[in-house]
Amino acid sequence: RKRYTGLIETYRDRLPVADDTRLISLGEGNTPLIQLQNIPRLIGKDVDIYVKFEGLNPTGSFKDRGMTMAVTKAVEEGSQAIICASTGNTSASAAAYAVRAGIKAFVLIPEGKIALGKLAQTLMYGAKIIQINGNFDQGMALVKEIVDHAPVSIVNSINPFRLEGQKTAAFEIIDELGTAPDYHCLPVGNAGNISAYWKGYKEYSTDIGSLKAVTNKRPVMCGYQAAGAAPFIAREMIDHPETVATAIRIGRPQSWDLAWTAQRESEGWFAAMTDEQILAAQKLLSSNEGVFCEPASAASLAGALHDIELGNIPEGSTIVCTLTGNGIKDPDIAIKQCKDAHPVTIEADLDAVKKAILDSL
């Protein structure tokens, strides 16, 4: 069996790389598409729900798909440094791929609003961390300006190579299911990912030059935002986004137009989930399926369950939910979620262990 060496190598004919391009890769992509077994039974609905567990990428989020392409191209163009604004995952990913490439990474993050694991990763990869007294949207605005004043390449999703890399998740789903799902649900923050998936689904369902369409089917795209950070539901940019799901604490999405195009062309929709719904979905998934995603990721499942309940997604449907990041990234939220599950402390002897087990059976 051939060694897996990352998504650029796998989908090279559909990505903008030359034969002699030096690929900056950590073996990203090829993430599991896990069929939920217990939750459909629990909700009593006849639906096939799959989760695309992007938390199993090298730095624990879907950002690695975009970053392998963005950093590969930055290096090809001779960049010595990259920069991004981030709610945490992009910064971790940028930091890892930069060190892999041997270039510098600068990351702008909102002070105090980054999940602990993401901060730890970014520190360990050795990026230059610049904390701002402001939110992601302010950081993003600064990053767009700074490129005129310093020799750095932006690796946020406004860099088109990011979406090129991220579109491969749609390819993987079609390659695995043999066709597109009926519905594709995902969390929406800066709106790059929903735009990338839609690009991928369109490209795999269209003849492009010598590349023949792989399927004639496209999914309905369903984008879910946190209720306190929901510009797509307000239909306008918002200034003070707030949510427990810090990854999607964004009020001014950069891929605004692309995401609306995905919604319109796929005849999909956007909806808002409350923090309570998001946290409930995160817990439901971990405690019933053994899949632990971060809060923002759970917005996709929360939304899917909500729209199944309302009948917006009919029974008999095949649904894919993207789980964008690993639950381990945000240990504070996880421990808060389980504050009633007190671990027992006992003497280190056999009888005490036996009693602890028999008492709980």
Ligand code: F0G
């Ligand atoms: N889920 C997670 C875990 C994320 O980190 C992000 C975005 C999203 C969903 C939303 O994806 O922005 O493409 O709509 N995180 C960015 C970051 C903003 O800086 O890590 P999107």
